[in-house]
Amino acid sequence: MPSEERGRYAIAGVPGASLQSVGPDGQPKRQLFDFGATNEKRSRDRRRKKEGGQKRETVSVAPKTILQTPVILERRDAKPSPQLDRNPPSSRSRPEDMHPMQEEAPNAASITKIMDSFESFRVDAALRALADYPGHFVVGVIGKQGAGKSTVLSAFSEDPQNTFTIAPATKPLDHQTTGIDMYVTAERIILLDTQPVLSWSVLEHTLRYGSLDGIPAEIWRDLKSLHSIMFLLAISDVILVVSEGADADMEMIRCLKRADMLKHGIPEFPLIPLEKLGLSRPEMNVQPQIVFVNNKCSELELCQQVYDRNNLLLKSVLSDSKLEWQGLISFSNALPRFNKDTELPNLFLLPYSWHYKHSEKVEAAEELESMDDLLRHLRNQVFAATRKSGKRGQISERDWFRNAVKTYDLILKSELVAEYLKTLRRIKNG
Known part of the structure; x- marks a missing residue:
């Protein structure tokens, strides 16, 4: 084969051709590349790259799928409907469905309605506002319509003007609080504001939107009041019994004693279980501290004579009761001119005017600038109440609420309450 042919075939990459070509002068020319070997190597590299790329693609796609799926789910959960947030579904029968680790951080900056006017619990909303840390302390309030329950309880929060706010009534039978509203303070104190007891406005609301279940109106009003008081007696550490005026409300006191017996x-x-509470038998006589708050007193009624008269009346009425009604509040701590006695009932007087100030005859050292000072003294003494001891005091806020829901069911199904209702019907029918 001529040298030109060998050079051409070698350059074309024919297998078996010479690795060198010959120039015009007959001298061998230096060949820089073996194109045949190079093309084979490139083909092998492309096959390896394709096979390796497929493996890498399989490995790289799977993690993206695993990592992206939770992001999509979080975006969907982050945009619930505003209606569901404001009015979460209520449930009385399944409070255990919500797992604590699935809840959001506790929210202590707003009011949460935990029970509506038809006695349905809003479990989801309540558990979001409560914590899973050990310990709980509950302060509830009861009273008739217009007594000032919400105003007094608001003073126990860090923002009294914006806690249990009161709007002007649109008609005489209106009541401000329906069901039970809850507020958790910065100190993790649970405040419970309840709808009025012994109230005709609650009865009117039920007649308009619900049913009395065949119970006469007067008996239904008293029965629902007993349910509310029994519930607070069972779940609270301190209960404020707020009445209007300087004189003790005997109807409220009798209803309180009756609820205690039915409880x-x-x-x-x-x-x-009892073993988790460190008990061998259930404690049926656990009582909260009862504090009587006489609200809207005139300045003339803020005197030792009226205070002593109320103390004597409370002692005579409650002496045969198992309620805890003394030993927590001392009115003399707020107004030193009043007699100090540790055996006195838990009685506290509040003036009608928010800008209350003592008479000029009172010594300057005993003067208070406004009603805020009285409410601050009341708040500090209530918050100083003894907490539950042992394992009972370690129950978390969320566990307390789950048990509270069950407690209300037990109250509605109580045989003692059923017998009491039968007795009232027999008395009414003669």
């Missing part, structure tokens, strides 16, 4: 047999934490 017998209701366990403190019905969902928790």
Whole structure:
């Protein structure tokens, strides 16, 4: 084969051709590349790259799928409907469905309605506002319509003007609080504001939107009041009994004593086994501290004579009761001119005017600038109440609420309450 042919075939990459070509002068020319070997190597590299790329693609796609899926789910959960947020679904029968680790951080800056006017619990909303840390302390309030329950309880928060706010009534039978509203303070104190007891406005609301279940109107009003008081007696650490005026409200006191008797047999934490509470038998006589707050007193009624008269009346009426009604509040701590006695009932007087100030005859050292000072003294003494001891005091806020829901069911199904209702019907029918 001529040298030109060998050079051409070698350059074309024919297998077996010479690795060198010959120039015009007959001398061998230096060949820089073996194109045949190079093309084979490139083909092998492309095959390896394709196979390796497929493996890498398989490995790289899977993690993207795993990592992106939770992001999509979080975006969907982050945009619930505003209606569901403001009015979460209520449930009384399944409070245990919500797992604590799935809840959002507790919200202590707003009012949460935990029970509506038809006695349905809003479990989801309540559990979002409560914590899973050990310990709980509950302050509830009861009273008739217009007594000032919400105003007094608002003073126990860090923002009294914007806590349990009161709007002007649109008609005489209106009541401001429906069901039970809850507020958790910065100190993790649970405040419970309840709808009025012994109230005709609650009865009117039920007649308009609900049913009395065949119970006469007067009996229904008293029965629902007993349900509310029994519930607070079972779940609270301190209860403020707010009445209007300087004189003790005997109707409220009698209803309170009756509710205490009917509460017998209701366990403190019905969902928790006794061994976890460190008990061998259930404690049926656990009582909260009862504090009587006489609100809207005139300046002339803020005197020792009126105070002593109320103390004597409370002692005579409550002496045969198992309620805890003395030893927590001392009115003399707020107004030193009043007699100090540790055996006196938990009685506190509040003036009608918010800008209350003592008479000029009172010594300057005893003067208070406004009603804020009285409410601050009341708040500090209530918050100083003794907490539950042992394992009972370690129950978390969320567990307390779950047990509270069960407690209300037990109250509605109580045999003592059913017998009491039958007795009232027999008396009414003659």
